[in-house]
Amino acid sequence: MTVHDTTADLSAFIHDWQEWHTRQEAELAAPHGFLAITGLHWLGEEPQRLPDAPGAWSTGADGVVVILDDGEELVVDGAPVRGEHRFGVLPERGGVNAVWGDAVIEVAKRGGHDIVRPRHPDNPLRTAFTGTPAYAPHPRWTVTGRYTAFDEPRPTTVGAAVEGLEHVYDAPGRVEFELDGRPQALTAFPGRSPGSLLVLFTDATSGVTTYAANRALVLPPPAADGTVVLDFNRAANLPCAYTDLATCPLPPAENRLSVAIEAGEKIPRERGGS
Incomplete structure:
Protein backbone atom coordinates (compact mmCIF):
# COMPACT_ATOMS: atom_id res chain seq x y z
CA MET A 1 0.00 0.00 0.00
CA THR A 2 1.39 3.39 -0.96
CA VAL A 3 1.25 6.49 1.19
CA HIS A 4 -1.77 7.81 -0.72
CA ASP A 5 -3.84 4.60 -0.72
CA THR A 6 -6.16 5.54 2.14
CA THR A 7 -8.91 8.14 1.97
CA ALA A 8 -7.28 10.07 4.82
CA ASP A 9 -3.93 10.11 3.03
CA LEU A 10 -5.53 11.28 -0.21
CA SER A 11 -7.43 14.01 1.63
CA ALA A 12 -4.20 15.24 3.26
CA PHE A 13 -2.44 15.13 -0.13
CA ILE A 14 -5.14 17.29 -1.73
CA HIS A 15 -5.18 19.67 1.26
CA ASP A 16 -1.39 20.17 1.03
CA TRP A 17 -1.66 20.86 -2.68
CA GLN A 18 -4.46 23.39 -2.17
CA GLU A 19 -2.35 25.23 0.42
CA TRP A 20 0.57 25.32 -2.04
CA HIS A 21 -1.66 26.61 -4.84
CA THR A 22 -3.10 29.31 -2.59
CA ARG A 23 0.43 30.46 -1.66
CA GLN A 24 1.41 30.57 -5.35
CA GLU A 25 -1.52 32.79 -6.20
CA ALA A 26 -1.02 35.03 -3.18
CA GLU A 27 2.62 35.68 -4.11
CA LEU A 28 1.74 36.38 -7.73
CA ALA A 29 -1.07 38.78 -6.83
CA ALA A 30 0.65 40.48 -3.89
CA PRO A 31 0.46 44.31 -3.94
CA HIS A 32 3.92 44.43 -5.54
CA GLY A 33 3.92 41.00 -7.19
CA PHE A 34 4.42 40.34 -10.89
CA LEU A 35 0.82 41.20 -11.74
CA ALA A 36 1.48 44.74 -10.46
CA ILE A 37 4.21 45.44 -13.06
CA THR A 38 3.28 48.32 -15.36
CA GLY A 39 6.41 48.59 -17.51
CA LEU A 40 9.68 46.93 -18.50
CA HIS A 41 12.23 49.65 -19.24
CA TRP A 42 15.69 48.86 -20.65
CA LEU A 43 18.26 51.41 -19.52
CA GLY A 44 20.98 52.95 -21.64
CA GLU A 45 23.58 55.67 -21.24
CA GLU A 46 21.14 58.43 -22.21
CA PRO A 47 18.90 59.44 -19.26
CA GLN A 48 15.24 58.64 -19.92
CA ARG A 49 12.09 59.62 -18.06
CA LEU A 50 9.52 56.89 -17.54
CA PRO A 51 5.72 57.17 -17.50
CA ASP A 52 5.32 55.06 -14.36
CA ALA A 53 8.32 56.06 -12.19
CA PRO A 54 9.91 59.32 -11.04
CA GLY A 55 13.23 60.68 -12.26
CA ALA A 56 15.49 60.25 -15.28
CA TRP A 57 17.21 56.86 -15.46
CA SER A 58 20.44 55.72 -17.07
CA THR A 59 23.18 53.13 -16.73
CA GLY A 60 26.86 52.85 -17.57
CA ALA A 61 30.11 51.36 -16.34
CA ASP A 62 29.34 52.48 -12.78
CA GLY A 63 25.82 51.05 -12.78
CA VAL A 64 22.32 52.49 -12.57
CA VAL A 65 21.73 56.18 -11.80
CA VAL A 66 18.48 58.10 -11.28
CA ILE A 67 18.21 61.91 -11.20
CA LEU A 68 15.08 63.00 -9.35
CA ASP A 69 13.43 66.35 -10.00
CA ASP A 70 12.63 68.81 -7.21
CA GLY A 71 9.76 67.38 -5.19
CA GLU A 72 10.48 63.78 -6.27
CA GLU A 73 11.62 61.23 -3.73
CA LEU A 74 12.37 57.52 -3.52
CA VAL A 75 12.92 55.45 -0.40
CA VAL A 76 15.87 53.06 -0.78
CA ASP A 77 16.74 50.65 2.01
CA GLY A 78 14.45 52.61 4.32
CA ALA A 79 16.11 55.98 3.67
CA PRO A 80 14.63 58.78 1.54
CA VAL A 81 16.75 59.88 -1.44
CA ARG A 82 16.45 63.02 -3.54
CA GLY A 83 18.41 64.52 -6.41
CA GLU A 84 20.94 62.07 -7.88
CA HIS A 85 21.05 58.52 -6.53
CA ARG A 86 23.48 55.83 -7.65
CA PHE A 87 22.33 52.24 -7.34
CA GLY A 88 25.76 51.01 -8.46
CA VAL A 89 26.54 47.87 -10.44
CA LEU A 90 23.87 45.24 -9.85
CA PRO A 91 24.58 41.49 -9.87
CA GLU A 92 22.94 39.31 -12.53
CA ARG A 93 19.46 38.25 -11.35
CA GLY A 94 19.85 40.71 -8.48
CA GLY A 95 18.15 44.00 -7.86
CA VAL A 96 16.89 46.72 -5.52
CA ASN A 97 13.30 47.73 -4.72
CA ALA A 98 12.85 51.47 -4.25
CA VAL A 99 9.58 52.68 -2.75
CA TRP A 100 7.61 55.49 -4.41
CA GLY A 101 4.33 56.21 -2.64
CA ASP A 102 2.31 53.00 -2.79
CA ALA A 103 4.43 51.69 -5.68
CA VAL A 104 7.72 49.82 -5.76
CA ILE A 105 10.29 50.61 -8.44
CA GLU A 106 12.30 47.44 -9.15
CA VAL A 107 15.82 48.16 -10.39
CA ALA A 108 17.45 44.95 -11.62
CA LYS A 109 19.84 43.21 -13.99
CA ARG A 110 18.53 40.51 -16.32
CA GLY A 111 20.52 38.84 -19.07
CA GLY A 112 23.31 41.37 -18.61
CA HIS A 113 20.98 44.36 -19.06
CA ASP A 114 19.89 46.88 -16.43
CA ILE A 115 16.13 47.32 -16.23
CA VAL A 116 13.51 49.28 -14.31
CA ARG A 117 10.17 47.57 -13.63
CA PRO A 118 7.66 49.69 -11.70
CA ARG A 119 5.06 47.77 -9.68
CA HIS A 120 1.76 49.55 -8.98
CA PRO A 121 -0.87 47.84 -6.80
CA ASP A 122 -3.72 49.32 -8.87
CA ASN A 123 -2.50 47.76 -12.13
CA PRO A 124 -5.61 46.30 -13.84
CA LEU A 125 -3.86 42.96 -14.47
CA ARG A 126 -3.58 42.56 -10.70
CA THR A 127 -6.94 43.97 -9.63
CA ALA A 128 -8.81 41.78 -12.14
CA PHE A 129 -6.94 38.56 -11.22
CA THR A 130 -9.30 35.70 -10.34
CA GLY A 131 -6.81 32.85 -9.90
Missing part, protein backbone atom coordinates in the same frame (compact mmCIF):
# COMPACT_ATOMS: atom_id res chain seq x y z
CA THR A 132 -5.01 30.32 -12.08
CA PRO A 133 -6.69 27.22 -13.54
CA ALA A 134 -5.00 23.95 -12.61
CA TYR A 135 -5.41 20.21 -12.99
CA ALA A 136 -6.98 18.44 -10.04
CA PRO A 137 -4.09 17.05 -7.96
CA HIS A 138 -3.48 13.31 -8.19
CA PRO A 139 -0.81 11.15 -6.53
CA ARG A 140 0.06 9.44 -9.83
CA TRP A 141 1.98 12.59 -10.79
CA THR A 142 4.29 12.32 -7.78
CA VAL A 143 7.31 10.23 -8.73
CA THR A 144 10.66 9.43 -7.18
CA GLY A 145 13.71 10.10 -9.32
CA ARG A 146 17.44 10.05 -8.93
CA TYR A 147 19.67 13.11 -8.98
CA THR A 148 23.17 12.81 -10.41
CA ALA A 149 25.53 15.72 -9.88
CA PHE A 150 27.84 16.72 -12.71
CA ASP A 151 31.58 16.56 -12.00
CA GLU A 152 31.37 20.36 -11.93
CA PRO A 153 28.46 22.73 -12.62
CA ARG A 154 27.84 23.18 -16.34
CA PRO A 155 27.20 26.71 -17.61
CA THR A 156 23.90 26.39 -19.50
CA THR A 157 22.62 29.16 -21.76
CA VAL A 158 18.88 29.36 -22.29
CA GLY A 159 16.60 31.77 -24.10
CA ALA A 160 14.10 34.07 -22.43
CA ALA A 161 10.50 35.19 -22.76
CA VAL A 162 11.92 38.43 -24.18
CA GLU A 163 13.24 37.87 -27.70
CA GLY A 164 17.02 38.25 -28.00
CA LEU A 165 17.65 37.93 -24.25
CA GLU A 166 19.64 35.02 -22.80
CA HIS A 167 20.15 33.66 -19.30
CA VAL A 168 23.11 31.59 -18.14
CA TYR A 169 22.73 29.16 -15.24
CA ASP A 170 25.29 26.86 -13.67
CA ALA A 171 23.47 23.53 -13.84
CA PRO A 172 24.67 21.32 -10.95
CA GLY A 173 23.29 18.03 -12.29
CA ARG A 174 20.31 16.21 -13.74
CA VAL A 175 17.35 14.19 -12.51
CA GLU A 176 16.28 10.89 -14.07
CA PHE A 177 12.85 9.36 -13.47
CA GLU A 178 10.09 7.36 -15.13
CA LEU A 179 6.57 8.31 -16.15
CA ASP A 180 4.24 5.53 -17.31
CA GLY A 181 7.26 3.26 -17.65
CA ARG A 182 9.10 5.67 -19.96
CA PRO A 183 12.50 6.98 -18.84
CA GLN A 184 12.81 10.78 -18.63
CA ALA A 185 15.58 13.20 -17.63
CA LEU A 186 15.70 16.90 -16.75
CA THR A 187 18.68 19.21 -16.34
CA ALA A 188 18.39 20.95 -12.97
CA PHE A 189 19.29 24.49 -11.96
CA PRO A 190 19.95 25.70 -8.39
CA GLY A 191 16.81 26.50 -6.40
CA ARG A 192 16.24 29.49 -4.12
CA SER A 193 16.77 27.63 -0.85
CA PRO A 194 20.01 25.78 0.01
CA GLY A 195 20.23 22.37 -1.67
CA SER A 196 16.94 22.71 -3.53
CA LEU A 197 16.70 22.38 -7.30
CA LEU A 198 14.67 24.03 -10.04
CA VAL A 199 13.69 22.36 -13.30
CA LEU A 200 12.21 24.25 -16.23
CA PHE A 201 10.37 22.11 -18.76
CA THR A 202 7.76 21.77 -21.46
CA ASP A 203 5.77 18.66 -22.31
CA ALA A 204 3.06 17.45 -24.68
CA THR A 205 0.45 19.63 -22.93
CA SER A 206 2.46 22.83 -23.55
CA GLY A 207 0.54 25.19 -25.79
CA VAL A 208 -2.57 22.99 -25.49
CA THR A 209 -3.72 23.07 -21.87
CA THR A 210 -0.58 24.46 -20.22
CA TYR A 211 1.49 27.56 -20.99
CA ALA A 212 3.50 27.04 -24.17
CA ALA A 213 6.87 28.49 -23.21
CA ASN A 214 7.70 26.88 -19.89
CA ARG A 215 6.65 25.60 -16.50
CA ALA A 216 8.78 25.34 -13.37
CA LEU A 217 9.06 22.66 -10.71
CA VAL A 218 10.91 23.16 -7.43
CA LEU A 219 12.54 20.01 -6.04
CA PRO A 220 13.57 19.48 -2.42
CA PRO A 221 17.25 18.76 -1.67
CA PRO A 222 18.05 15.22 -2.86
CA ALA A 223 18.68 12.55 -0.22
CA ALA A 224 22.19 11.25 0.43
CA ASP A 225 21.63 8.43 -2.08
CA GLY A 226 20.44 10.89 -4.75
CA THR A 227 16.74 10.08 -4.55
CA VAL A 228 14.48 13.08 -5.02
CA VAL A 229 10.70 13.53 -5.26
CA LEU A 230 9.17 15.22 -8.31
CA ASP A 231 5.58 16.30 -7.60
CA PHE A 232 4.33 17.49 -10.98
CA ASN A 233 1.08 18.54 -9.33
CA ARG A 234 3.16 21.55 -8.29
CA ALA A 235 4.36 22.41 -11.79
CA ALA A 236 3.94 26.18 -11.75
CA ASN A 237 3.65 28.98 -14.26
CA LEU A 238 6.39 31.57 -14.36
CA PRO A 239 5.46 35.27 -14.48
CA CYS A 240 5.77 35.37 -18.29
CA ALA A 241 2.66 33.19 -18.44
CA TYR A 242 0.69 36.24 -17.23
CA THR A 243 2.54 39.30 -18.50
CA ASP A 244 4.82 40.28 -21.38
CA LEU A 245 6.79 42.42 -18.89
CA ALA A 246 8.70 39.42 -17.50
CA THR A 247 12.12 38.12 -18.60
CA CYS A 248 11.62 34.47 -17.59
CA PRO A 249 14.10 31.83 -18.77
CA LEU A 250 13.07 29.12 -21.21
CA PRO A 251 13.88 25.45 -20.60
CA PRO A 252 17.10 23.99 -22.01
CA ALA A 253 16.46 21.94 -25.15
CA GLU A 254 16.88 18.62 -23.32
CA ASN A 255 14.02 19.53 -20.94
CA ARG A 256 11.36 19.41 -23.65
CA LEU A 257 9.54 16.22 -22.68
CA SER A 258 7.42 14.24 -25.17
CA VAL A 259 5.11 12.84 -22.48
CA ALA A 260 1.90 14.70 -21.54
CA ILE A 261 2.11 15.84 -17.91
CA GLU A 262 -1.55 16.54 -17.14
CA ALA A 263 -0.79 18.02 -13.74
CA GLY A 264 -0.05 21.40 -12.21
CA GLU A 265 -1.02 24.87 -13.36
CA LYS A 266 -2.72 25.44 -16.71
CA ILE A 267 -2.76 28.36 -19.17
CA PRO A 268 -3.79 31.47 -17.22
CA ARG A 269 -7.14 33.06 -17.98
CA GLU A 270 -5.13 36.18 -18.88
CA ARG A 271 -3.77 34.18 -21.85
CA GLY A 272 -7.11 32.65 -22.82
CA GLY A 273 -7.03 29.65 -20.50
CA SER A 274 -10.13 28.26 -18.84
Whole structure:
Protein backbone atom coordinates (compact mmCIF):
# COMPACT_ATOMS: atom_id res chain seq x y z
CA MET A 1 0.00 0.00 0.00
CA THR A 2 1.39 3.39 -0.96
CA VAL A 3 1.25 6.49 1.19
CA HIS A 4 -1.77 7.81 -0.72
CA ASP A 5 -3.84 4.60 -0.72
CA THR A 6 -6.16 5.54 2.14
CA THR A 7 -8.91 8.14 1.97
CA ALA A 8 -7.28 10.07 4.82
CA ASP A 9 -3.93 10.11 3.03
CA LEU A 10 -5.53 11.28 -0.21
CA SER A 11 -7.43 14.01 1.63
CA ALA A 12 -4.20 15.24 3.26
CA PHE A 13 -2.44 15.13 -0.13
CA ILE A 14 -5.14 17.29 -1.73
CA HIS A 15 -5.18 19.67 1.26
CA ASP A 16 -1.39 20.17 1.03
CA TRP A 17 -1.66 20.86 -2.68
CA GLN A 18 -4.46 23.39 -2.17
CA GLU A 19 -2.35 25.23 0.42
CA TRP A 20 0.57 25.32 -2.04
CA HIS A 21 -1.66 26.61 -4.84
CA THR A 22 -3.10 29.31 -2.59
CA ARG A 23 0.43 30.46 -1.66
CA GLN A 24 1.41 30.57 -5.35
CA GLU A 25 -1.52 32.79 -6.20
CA ALA A 26 -1.02 35.03 -3.18
CA GLU A 27 2.62 35.68 -4.11
CA LEU A 28 1.74 36.38 -7.73
CA ALA A 29 -1.07 38.78 -6.83
CA ALA A 30 0.65 40.48 -3.89
CA PRO A 31 0.46 44.31 -3.94
CA HIS A 32 3.92 44.43 -5.54
CA GLY A 33 3.92 41.00 -7.19
CA PHE A 34 4.42 40.34 -10.89
CA LEU A 35 0.82 41.20 -11.74
CA ALA A 36 1.48 44.74 -10.46
CA ILE A 37 4.21 45.44 -13.06
CA THR A 38 3.28 48.32 -15.36
CA GLY A 39 6.41 48.59 -17.51
CA LEU A 40 9.68 46.93 -18.50
CA HIS A 41 12.23 49.65 -19.24
CA TRP A 42 15.69 48.86 -20.65
CA LEU A 43 18.26 51.41 -19.52
CA GLY A 44 20.98 52.95 -21.64
CA GLU A 45 23.58 55.67 -21.24
CA GLU A 46 21.14 58.43 -22.21
CA PRO A 47 18.90 59.44 -19.26
CA GLN A 48 15.24 58.64 -19.92
CA ARG A 49 12.09 59.62 -18.06
CA LEU A 50 9.52 56.89 -17.54
CA PRO A 51 5.72 57.17 -17.50
CA ASP A 52 5.32 55.06 -14.36
CA ALA A 53 8.32 56.06 -12.19
CA PRO A 54 9.91 59.32 -11.04
CA GLY A 55 13.23 60.68 -12.26
CA ALA A 56 15.49 60.25 -15.28
CA TRP A 57 17.21 56.86 -15.46
CA SER A 58 20.44 55.72 -17.07
CA THR A 59 23.18 53.13 -16.73
CA GLY A 60 26.86 52.85 -17.57
CA ALA A 61 30.11 51.36 -16.34
CA ASP A 62 29.34 52.48 -12.78
CA GLY A 63 25.82 51.05 -12.78
CA VAL A 64 22.32 52.49 -12.57
CA VAL A 65 21.73 56.18 -11.80
CA VAL A 66 18.48 58.10 -11.28
CA ILE A 67 18.21 61.91 -11.20
CA LEU A 68 15.08 63.00 -9.35
CA ASP A 69 13.43 66.35 -10.00
CA ASP A 70 12.63 68.81 -7.21
CA GLY A 71 9.76 67.38 -5.19
CA GLU A 72 10.48 63.78 -6.27
CA GLU A 73 11.62 61.23 -3.73
CA LEU A 74 12.37 57.52 -3.52
CA VAL A 75 12.92 55.45 -0.40
CA VAL A 76 15.87 53.06 -0.78
CA ASP A 77 16.74 50.65 2.01
CA GLY A 78 14.45 52.61 4.32
CA ALA A 79 16.11 55.98 3.67
CA PRO A 80 14.63 58.78 1.54
CA VAL A 81 16.75 59.88 -1.44
CA ARG A 82 16.45 63.02 -3.54
CA GLY A 83 18.41 64.52 -6.41
CA GLU A 84 20.94 62.07 -7.88
CA HIS A 85 21.05 58.52 -6.53
CA ARG A 86 23.48 55.83 -7.65
CA PHE A 87 22.33 52.24 -7.34
CA GLY A 88 25.76 51.01 -8.46
CA VAL A 89 26.54 47.87 -10.44
CA LEU A 90 23.87 45.24 -9.85
CA PRO A 91 24.58 41.49 -9.87
CA GLU A 92 22.94 39.31 -12.53
CA ARG A 93 19.46 38.25 -11.35
CA GLY A 94 19.85 40.71 -8.48
CA GLY A 95 18.15 44.00 -7.86
CA VAL A 96 16.89 46.72 -5.52
CA ASN A 97 13.30 47.73 -4.72
CA ALA A 98 12.85 51.47 -4.25
CA VAL A 99 9.58 52.68 -2.75
CA TRP A 100 7.61 55.49 -4.41
CA GLY A 101 4.33 56.21 -2.64
CA ASP A 102 2.31 53.00 -2.79
CA ALA A 103 4.43 51.69 -5.68
CA VAL A 104 7.72 49.82 -5.76
CA ILE A 105 10.29 50.61 -8.44
CA GLU A 106 12.30 47.44 -9.15
CA VAL A 107 15.82 48.16 -10.39
CA ALA A 108 17.45 44.95 -11.62
CA LYS A 109 19.84 43.21 -13.99
CA ARG A 110 18.53 40.51 -16.32
CA GLY A 111 20.52 38.84 -19.07
CA GLY A 112 23.31 41.37 -18.61
CA HIS A 113 20.98 44.36 -19.06
CA ASP A 114 19.89 46.88 -16.43
CA ILE A 115 16.13 47.32 -16.23
CA VAL A 116 13.51 49.28 -14.31
CA ARG A 117 10.17 47.57 -13.63
CA PRO A 118 7.66 49.69 -11.70
CA ARG A 119 5.06 47.77 -9.68
CA HIS A 120 1.76 49.55 -8.98
CA PRO A 121 -0.87 47.84 -6.80
CA ASP A 122 -3.72 49.32 -8.87
CA ASN A 123 -2.50 47.76 -12.13
CA PRO A 124 -5.61 46.30 -13.84
CA LEU A 125 -3.86 42.96 -14.47
CA ARG A 126 -3.58 42.56 -10.70
CA THR A 127 -6.94 43.97 -9.63
CA ALA A 128 -8.81 41.78 -12.14
CA PHE A 129 -6.94 38.56 -11.22
CA THR A 130 -9.30 35.70 -10.34
CA GLY A 131 -6.81 32.85 -9.90
CA THR A 132 -5.01 30.32 -12.08
CA PRO A 133 -6.69 27.22 -13.54
CA ALA A 134 -5.00 23.95 -12.61
CA TYR A 135 -5.41 20.21 -12.99
CA ALA A 136 -6.98 18.44 -10.04
CA PRO A 137 -4.09 17.05 -7.96
CA HIS A 138 -3.48 13.31 -8.19
CA PRO A 139 -0.81 11.15 -6.53
CA ARG A 140 0.06 9.44 -9.83
CA TRP A 141 1.98 12.59 -10.79
CA THR A 142 4.29 12.32 -7.78
CA VAL A 143 7.31 10.23 -8.73
CA THR A 144 10.66 9.43 -7.18
CA GLY A 145 13.71 10.10 -9.32
CA ARG A 146 17.44 10.05 -8.93
CA TYR A 147 19.67 13.11 -8.98
CA THR A 148 23.17 12.81 -10.41
CA ALA A 149 25.53 15.72 -9.88
CA PHE A 150 27.84 16.72 -12.71
CA ASP A 151 31.58 16.56 -12.00
CA GLU A 152 31.37 20.36 -11.93
CA PRO A 153 28.46 22.73 -12.62
CA ARG A 154 27.84 23.18 -16.34
CA PRO A 155 27.20 26.71 -17.61
CA THR A 156 23.90 26.39 -19.50
CA THR A 157 22.62 29.16 -21.76
CA VAL A 158 18.88 29.36 -22.29
CA GLY A 159 16.60 31.77 -24.10
CA ALA A 160 14.10 34.07 -22.43
CA ALA A 161 10.50 35.19 -22.76
CA VAL A 162 11.92 38.43 -24.18
CA GLU A 163 13.24 37.87 -27.70
CA GLY A 164 17.02 38.25 -28.00
CA LEU A 165 17.65 37.93 -24.25
CA GLU A 166 19.64 35.02 -22.80
CA HIS A 167 20.15 33.66 -19.30
CA VAL A 168 23.11 31.59 -18.14
CA TYR A 169 22.73 29.16 -15.24
CA ASP A 170 25.29 26.86 -13.67
CA ALA A 171 23.47 23.53 -13.84
CA PRO A 172 24.67 21.32 -10.95
CA GLY A 173 23.29 18.03 -12.29
CA ARG A 174 20.31 16.21 -13.74
CA VAL A 175 17.35 14.19 -12.51
CA GLU A 176 16.28 10.89 -14.07
CA PHE A 177 12.85 9.36 -13.47
CA GLU A 178 10.09 7.36 -15.13
CA LEU A 179 6.57 8.31 -16.15
CA ASP A 180 4.24 5.53 -17.31
CA GLY A 181 7.26 3.26 -17.65
CA ARG A 182 9.10 5.67 -19.96
CA PRO A 183 12.50 6.98 -18.84
CA GLN A 184 12.81 10.78 -18.63
CA ALA A 185 15.58 13.20 -17.63
CA LEU A 186 15.70 16.90 -16.75
CA THR A 187 18.68 19.21 -16.34
CA ALA A 188 18.39 20.95 -12.97
CA PHE A 189 19.29 24.49 -11.96
CA PRO A 190 19.95 25.70 -8.39
CA GLY A 191 16.81 26.50 -6.40
CA ARG A 192 16.24 29.49 -4.12
CA SER A 193 16.77 27.63 -0.85
CA PRO A 194 20.01 25.78 0.01
CA GLY A 195 20.23 22.37 -1.67
CA SER A 196 16.94 22.71 -3.53
CA LEU A 197 16.70 22.38 -7.30
CA LEU A 198 14.67 24.03 -10.04
CA VAL A 199 13.69 22.36 -13.30
CA LEU A 200 12.21 24.25 -16.23
CA PHE A 201 10.37 22.11 -18.76
CA THR A 202 7.76 21.77 -21.46
CA ASP A 203 5.77 18.66 -22.31
CA ALA A 204 3.06 17.45 -24.68
CA THR A 205 0.45 19.63 -22.93
CA SER A 206 2.46 22.83 -23.55
CA GLY A 207 0.54 25.19 -25.79
CA VAL A 208 -2.57 22.99 -25.49
CA THR A 209 -3.72 23.07 -21.87
CA THR A 210 -0.58 24.46 -20.22
CA TYR A 211 1.49 27.56 -20.99
CA ALA A 212 3.50 27.04 -24.17
CA ALA A 213 6.87 28.49 -23.21
CA ASN A 214 7.70 26.88 -19.89
CA ARG A 215 6.65 25.60 -16.50
CA ALA A 216 8.78 25.34 -13.37
CA LEU A 217 9.06 22.66 -10.71
CA VAL A 218 10.91 23.16 -7.43
CA LEU A 219 12.54 20.01 -6.04
CA PRO A 220 13.57 19.48 -2.42
CA PRO A 221 17.25 18.76 -1.67
CA PRO A 222 18.05 15.22 -2.86
CA ALA A 223 18.68 12.55 -0.22
CA ALA A 224 22.19 11.25 0.43
CA ASP A 225 21.63 8.43 -2.08
CA GLY A 226 20.44 10.89 -4.75
CA THR A 227 16.74 10.08 -4.55
CA VAL A 228 14.48 13.08 -5.02
CA VAL A 229 10.70 13.53 -5.26
CA LEU A 230 9.17 15.22 -8.31
CA ASP A 231 5.58 16.30 -7.60
CA PHE A 232 4.33 17.49 -10.98
CA ASN A 233 1.08 18.54 -9.33
CA ARG A 234 3.16 21.55 -8.29
CA ALA A 235 4.36 22.41 -11.79
CA ALA A 236 3.94 26.18 -11.75
CA ASN A 237 3.65 28.98 -14.26
CA LEU A 238 6.39 31.57 -14.36
CA PRO A 239 5.46 35.27 -14.48
CA CYS A 240 5.77 35.37 -18.29
CA ALA A 241 2.66 33.19 -18.44
CA TYR A 242 0.69 36.24 -17.23
CA THR A 243 2.54 39.30 -18.50
CA ASP A 244 4.82 40.28 -21.38
CA LEU A 245 6.79 42.42 -18.89
CA ALA A 246 8.70 39.42 -17.50
CA THR A 247 12.12 38.12 -18.60
CA CYS A 248 11.62 34.47 -17.59
CA PRO A 249 14.10 31.83 -18.77
CA LEU A 250 13.07 29.12 -21.21
CA PRO A 251 13.88 25.45 -20.60
CA PRO A 252 17.10 23.99 -22.01
CA ALA A 253 16.46 21.94 -25.15
CA GLU A 254 16.88 18.62 -23.32
CA ASN A 255 14.02 19.53 -20.94
CA ARG A 256 11.36 19.41 -23.65
CA LEU A 257 9.54 16.22 -22.68
CA SER A 258 7.42 14.24 -25.17
CA VAL A 259 5.11 12.84 -22.48
CA ALA A 260 1.90 14.70 -21.54
CA ILE A 261 2.11 15.84 -17.91
CA GLU A 262 -1.55 16.54 -17.14
CA ALA A 263 -0.79 18.02 -13.74
CA GLY A 264 -0.05 21.40 -12.21
CA GLU A 265 -1.02 24.87 -13.36
CA LYS A 266 -2.72 25.44 -16.71
CA ILE A 267 -2.76 28.36 -19.17
CA PRO A 268 -3.79 31.47 -17.22
CA ARG A 269 -7.14 33.06 -17.98
CA GLU A 270 -5.13 36.18 -18.88
CA ARG A 271 -3.77 34.18 -21.85
CA GLY A 272 -7.11 32.65 -22.82
CA GLY A 273 -7.03 29.65 -20.50
CA SER A 274 -10.13 28.26 -18.84
